[in-house]
Amino acid sequence: MSTEHTGFCPVYRAIGVLQEKWVLHIVRSLLDGEKGFNELARAVGGCNSATLTQRLEHLEALQIISKRTEDSHGKLARSVYSLTPAGRQLQSVIDAI
Amino acid sequence: MSTEHTGFCPVYRAIGVLQEKWVLHIVRSLLDGEKGFNELARAVGGCNSATLTQRLEHLEALQIISKRTEDSHGKLARSVYSLTPAGRQLQSVIDAI
DNA sequence: CGCAATGCTTTATAAAGTCAAGCGGTGTGA
């Protein structure tokens, strides 16, 4: 209580991230396998692309997920999102829920 | 994996609640003891009263927290919020974070 | 070719959260 929330409680910061809309859903989705953009959008259920793009960027910046651009044969660019090891630690959070 | 989210996945619903702004902070605060309104507001750090009132009502409706009005001596009405047993189950979520 | 799906971006609008002030009440100190 005293050593403040405003300061550097890591739990406080983590909560700050996890409470962003869709973040937990995204993580959960990704826990059972990497996914492409639209695929993820559907799995998450009801999030629109603008928000999703933004969340994805944020989570990537935090190194919770990583983006990889597959170009399987020549030109097809499919973006695939997956959890980093740090992101996978959130498994326990999801389990707890 | 296709049909769940829209229907009745309890995890999905739980995530829906937990991702509401301030909810995790409120729960966390309450985990270390019941608190009054303003006290909670301060502990949570930066949430304004309007939002807090609303969150509190919501969480109470979901039976995650309970409100009790103390009238210790005659007229002083202090409202005290505390976790219900259901709310206390969220301890594990906070621990995981 | 026509049409679906991919990964996004843009713009306008709706919803959610925040600030600041204030209300009735109480208890504390000057």
Add this chain to the structure above:
DNA sequence: TCACACCGCTTGACTTTATAAAGCATTGCG
């Protein structure tokens, strides 16, 4: 006694955030 700080909240204006809907360039399929 009377101002003043604290309590639990409510209100209203304002800002931030998310949303729907449309669109774009590219690819793959029949």
